[in-house]
Amino acid sequence: MRKFFRRWATNLVQGMRNIRLGNIMIKEIRDYKTILDFGCGNMLVTEYVQKHLPNKKITGVEVLDLNLTDMKPVIYDGIKMPFKDRQFELGFTIFVLHHCPDEIAALKDFLRVCKYRAIVIEEIYENVFEKYITYISDYLANHLESFKITVPFSFHNDTEWKQIFSSLHWRIVKEERIYQLPLWHTRQKMYILERE
Secondary structure (H helix, E strand, O other): OHHHHHHHHHHHHHHHHHHHHHHHHHHOOOOEEEEEEEEEOOOHHHHHHHHOOOOOOEEEEEEOHHHHHOOOEEOOOOOOOOOOOOEEEEEEEEOOHOOOOOHHHHHHHHOOOEEEEEEEEEEEEHHHHHHHHHHHHHHHHHHHHOOOOOOOOOOOHHHHHHHHHHHHHEEEEEEEOOOOOOOOOOEEEEEEEOOO
């Protein structure tokens, strides 16, 4: 019953966001069969994508069990995922890396298990004002969901993300500014990566 009310409240607040993000993923992952959702959170986006692409195998992995669906996430220690190298044809991660105390190590482990492509969606900033608006928004939004969610503010600007991807030998094949909600006050960007 508690899970039902949490899901109802979350859908009330995040329903449109989940649909918008889910539709972006559906468009980008439809050509792949084995897919990883890294940092799947409450799994509402994962569930939405799985319902629209029922012939795909989507696995969610998370460090906290915040799941509000009937899907079962893999819970792990946040250091090394229990998957083989290149186990998934494609992986996606949506607003997750900035929650990791060591976002570069987390990104490396995420990319380790992706065979062909990886999709990273992150909040970015262009100036100091945007940086602190992003910090405040992230802190408030995540603690409305759970105080167990870590918020180490591991954000980067666009140039920094590009340098990080390049240093890990992944190239950007597509980049696009996205909006989790209309007129949202922070910047979100999607990077689609392939191995070099």
